[in-house]
Amino acid sequence: MMKEADNSPKYKLFIRLLTANQKRIYGFIYALMPNQAASEDIMQQTSLFMWEHFDDFREGTNFSAWGITIARNLVRQYCRKQKRSLITFDSQAIENLIDQSDVFETQDDQITALRHCFKKLQSYEQEMLRMRYIQRIRVPEIAENLNRTTGHIYRVMARIHNSLLKCIKRQLSF
Amino acid sequence: MDEKEISKITVYTLKLVEQTIGPEEFEELNSILSANPDAARHYNSLMMMISNFQDRGKEIVYDEITIEGALKNAFWKEMADYERTALAVEISKEEPEKEDKTLTEIRKIRPKVSKLSIYSLLLCSATLIFVIAYAHLISMRHGIEVATLSDSMNAKWADIASPVEKGTRLVTGEKRWLLREGYAELLFDNQARVVLEGPAEFKILAEDRIGLSFGKVYATVPKNAIGFSVYTPIAKIIDMGTEFGVEADLGGNTQLHVFEGRTVLLVGQNDHTINVKVSAGQARNASGSTQTITEIPLHENYFVRTFDSTQNIVWRQPLLLDLADIVRNGNGLGTGNSQMRLNYIKGFTTEHRGGETLIAKNYLPIKSHPFIDGIFIPNGRTVVSSRGDVFEDFLITSGVHCADLFGNPPPGMYYLDAQQRTVQFNGQEYSERGKSCIFMPGSNHGITFDLDAIRRHYNLKIDRFTSRVGLADFDDKRCNANFYVLVDGQLRYSLLGYSQKGVLNDVSVKLEDTDRFLTLATSENVDQIDYMANSTLRENFCVFAEPVLVLKRIDSMQR
Numbered sequence: 001m002m003k004e005a006d007n008s009p010k011y012k013l014f015i016r017l018l019t020a021n022q023k024r025i026y027g028f029i030y031a032l033m034p035n036q037a038a039s040e041d042i043m044q045q046t047s048l049f050m051w052e053h054f055d056d057f058r059e060g061t062n063f064s065a066w067g068i069t070i071a072r073n074l075v076r077q078y079c080r081k082q083k084r085s086l087i088t089f090d091s092q093a094i095e096n097l098i099d100q101s102d103v104f105e106t107q108d109d110q111i112t113a114l115r116h117c118f119k120k121l122q123s124y125e126q127e128m129l130r131m132r133y134i135q136r137i138r139v140p141e142i143a144e145n146l147n148r149t150t151g152h153i154y155r156v157m158a159r160i161h162n163s164l165l166k167c168i169k170r171q172l173s174f
Numbered sequence: 175m176d177e178k179e180i181s182k183i184t185v186y187t188l189k190l191v192e193q194t195i196g197p198e199e200f201e202e203l204n205s206i207l208s209a210n211p212d213a214a215r216h217y218n219s220l221m222m223m224i225s226n227f228q229d230r231g232k233e234i235v236y237d238e239i240t241i242e243g244a245l246k247n248a249f250w251k252e253m254a255d256y257e258r259t260a261l262a263v264e265i266s267k268e269e270p271e272k273e274d275k276t277l278t279e280i281r282k283i284r285p286k287v288s289k290l291s292i293y294s295l296l297l298c299s300a301t302l303i304f305v306i307a308y309a310h311l312i313s314m315r316h317g318i319e320v321a322t323l324s325d326s327m328n329a330k331w332a333d334i335a336s337p338v339e340k341g342t343r344l345v346t347g348e349k350r351w352l353l354r355e356g357y358a359e360l361l362f363d364n365q366a367r368v369v370l371e372g373p374a375e376f377k378i379l380a381e382d383r384i385g386l387s388f389g390k391v392y393a394t395v396p397k398n399a400i401g402f403s404v405y406t407p408i409a410k411i412i413d414m415g416t417e418f419g420v421e422a423d424l425g426g427n428t429q430l431h432v433f434e435g436r437t438v439l440l441v442g443q444n445d446h447t448i449n450v451k452v453s454a455g456q457a458r459n460a461s462g463s464t465q466t467i468t469e470i471p472l473h474e475n476y477f478v479r480t481f482d483s484t485q486n487i488v489w490r491q492p493l494l495l496d497l498a499d500i501v502r503n504g505n506g507l508g509t510g511n512s513q514m515r516l517n518y519i520k521g522f523t524t525e526h527r528g529g530e531t532l533i534a535k536n537y538l539p540i541k542s543h544p545f546i547d548g549i550f551i552p553n554g555r556t557v558v559s560s561r562g563d564v565f566e567d568f569l570i571t572s573g574v575h576c577a578d579l580f581g582n583p584p585p586g587m588y589y590l591d592a593q594q595r596t597v598q599f600n601g602q603e604y605s606e607r608g609k610s611c612i613f614m615p616g617s618n619h620g621i622t623f624d625l626d627a628i629r630r631h632y633n634l635k636i637d638r639f640t641s642r643v644g645l646a647d648f649d650d651k652r653c654n655a656n657f658y659v660l661v662d663g664q665l666r667y668s669l670l671g672y673s674q675k676g677v678l679n680d681v682s683v684k685l686e687d688t689d690r691f692l693t694l695a696t697s698e699n700v701d702q703i704d705y706m707a708n709s710t711l712r713e714n715f716c717v718f719a720e721p722v723l724v725l726k727r728i729d730s731m732q733r
Contacts, residue, residue: 030221030225031217031225089208090208093208097207101218103215110222122401123401123412125401129227130235132227133231134235138192147414154188158185158188161188168219
C-alpha cells in the first residue's frame with residue numbers, strides 16, 4: 001500500500017510526521033515491552049495502522065499522542081495473543097503501565113524541564129550522564145573506568161535519575 | 175513507595191535498558207509493576223526521561239556541549255596567547271558581571287565576539303579573551319558563595335584595591351583571582367580543599383569546580399566531595415576522592431600528578447574526548463598543542479600540599495615529621511644539628527663520650543626541646559614519660575648504657591674495632607646523607623616524644639607513627655635485642671629476642687588525637703642468670719629507620 005502511494009502529498013506528510021515522532025512512539029512501546037523484537041513488531045504494526053487510518057488524523061493535532069493511543073491498544077492485543085516470555089512484563093504489569101502512560105504525553109514539556117534540571121545537578125553527576133548518554137558508555141564500562149563496582153555506579157546513576165525525576169515533577173507538577 | 179523501592183525500580187530499569195538485567199531482577203521488577211500503579215508511573219516517567227536523553231541528549235546538555243565545541247584549537251591558541259602575557263597584565267578593572275548567562279544570551283553575544291576581540295586587542299586583548307573563554311566554558315550560576323579563603327601566606331594578590339584576607343568568601347562567576355606570589359588555601363563548602371601557589375590565576379566556576387588558567391594547585395578532596403573538578407584551558411580533572419596536583423603552564427599544557435586515590439583526566443571536546451584514569455602514584459601531561467596525553471614521572475615535591483601561615487612553613491612533601499631530625503635537636507623538617515646527640519645524664523650534648531658503661535636509673539626530662547618529653551634506660555618496670563606513665567613489661571636489663579642516642583648520624587661516625595662504620599641496610603645508607611634513622615648503639619635506649627606539643631606547634635593531626643626496625647650489620651658478632659613502641663605507656667609494638675642482622679621490619683602504629691606520648695625503646699636481651707656471659711649490650715646496633723609521624727591537616731578555619 002505504501003509503495004503505491006509513495007509519491008503522494010499525503011504519504012509525504014505521513015512520512016514526515018512519522019519520522020518526527022517514531023522515536024517517541026517507539027520509546028513508549030519499548031517501555032511497555034522491553035524487548036527489541038516485540039517492540040519493533042508493535043512499532044511496525046502501529047505505523048501500518050496509522051497509515052491505514054491517516055485519513056482520520058487531522059493535521060495540526062498531536063501525531064505522537066495519536067500513535068501512542070494506537071500503540072497502547074496494539075500492545076494490549078499483542079499481550080493477549082502472545083504467551084508471555086521471559087523478557088516481557090505480564091499482563092497486569094502492562095495494564096498498570098498503560099494506565100499510567102499519560103506521562104508520555106508530556107514529552108515536549110519534559111525536555112524543557114530536563115534541561116533546566118540537568119543544570120542543577122552537581123558537575124560530576126552531569127559528567128556521569130554525559131558519559132552514559134552522549135558518549136554512550138554503558139554503566140559497566142563507566143564503572144571500570146572509574147574503578148568502582150558496577151553495582152555502585154548503577155546506584156549512583158539511579159540516584160541521579162531519581163533526583164532529575166523529582167526536579168522534573170516539581171517543574172511540571174504531574 | 176519508599177526511597178528504597180524507588181531506587182530499586184530505577185536500578186532495574188537502567189539495567190533493563192542496557193540489557194544487563196538478570197532474570198530474577200526482571201521478575202522482581204515485573205512483580206513490583208504488577209502490584210503497584212505508582213511504581214508503574216515511576217517506571218514510565220523514567221523510561222521517558224531515558225528516551226529523551228537517548229534521542230535528544232545533546233539538546234539537553236546543549237549548553238556545555240556547545241561551549242566545549244566552541245573551544246576548538248584556535249580558541250585555545252588565543253587562550254594560550256593570553257596566558258603567555260598574563261603575568262604582565264595588571265588587573266585594574268573587572269568586566270561587569272553578567273547575571274544568569276543562559277544559553278540564549280550566550281548565543282546572542284556570540285556575533286559580538288569578534289568586535290569584543292578587536293576592542294580587547296586595543297585595550298588588553300588577552301584579558302578579555304580570557305573572560306570570554308570562561309563565559310563560554312561553562313554555564314555558571316553566578317554570584318553564589320561556595321568557598322572561603324581559609325588561609326594565605328606571603329600572598330600578593332593582583333587586585334590591590336580589594337584585599338583578600340583570611341575568611342573572605344569567594345563567589346562563582348567571572349571574577350579572576352590572580353595570586354602573584356605566595357600561597358593561598360581555599361576551602362570549598364563541600365570540604366574540598368585547594369592550595370594555590372603563586373603565580374596562579376583561577377576562577378570559581380561552581381560549588382565543586384575551579385578553573386585554573388595557569389599556575390599550580392593542589393587539591394584534597396574528601397569522599398563527600400567526590401566529583402570535584404579542576405578545569406584548565408585544555409583539560410578537566412575529575413576527582414574520585416583523592417589528593418592530586420595540577421599545573422597549567424603558560425604553553426597550554428596541563429600536568430596532573432595523583433598522590434592518593436583516583437582521578438579521571440579528560441582532554442578534548444564532545445565525541446573526541448580522551449578519557450584517562452589516573453591513579454595514585456601516576457602522573458600525566460596533556461599537551462595543549464596536540465591534545466594528547468602522555469605518561470610522565472610523578473614529582474613528589476612539585477606541589478605545595480599545605481602551609482602553616484603561623485609558623486611560615488610550607489609542606490611540599492607528604493606530611494611527614496622526621497623523628498630522627500628531632501633527636502638531633504631539629505624541628506622534624508631537617509633543621510637538626512649533626513653534632514647533637516642525647517646523653518642519659520646531660521641531655522642534648524655535642525660532647526663525644528668514651529664508651530664507658532654508666533647507670534641511669536631515672537627518667538630524664540628534656541626541657542630544651544618541646545617535642546622530646548624525655549629519655550630513659552628501659553629495665554623492667556620503668557617510667558616512660560614526665561607524666562609518670564609506667565611500662566611494667568620491659569625485660570630486665572643491666573640498666574646501664576654505653577652510648578648516646580643519635581638521629582641521622584654522620585657517615586662513619588661510629589667506631590668499632592678501630593674502624594669507622596656507617597649504618598646501612600641492603601646497601602642503603604642511613605645517615606645524614608642517606609635516609610633518616612634513630613640510631614641506638616649498644617641497645618638500652620628509650621625516648622619519649624610529646625605528641626601534643628607537636629600537634630600544637632604544627633596545627634596538624636598525627637595520623638600514625640611508621641618506621642622500620644632492625645640491627646645494623648657492623649660485624650660478625652652476635653646480637654640479641656628487643657624493640658618496643660609504646661603509646662602513653664601501653665605497648666603497641668614489640669620485637670623481642672631479635673637477632674637477625676641487616677633486615678628491616680615494618681612498624682606502623684595508628685595514633686589518636688587523645689594519644690599524648692610516643693615512646694621508642696630498645697634493650698639488650700640478656701640471660702638473667704648469667705648476665706655477663708650473655709650480654710649483647712655492645713653488639714646490638716639498634717636502628718629505627720625512617721621514623722616518621724604521618725601528619726594530617728585539620729580544617730584551617732578551626733586553627
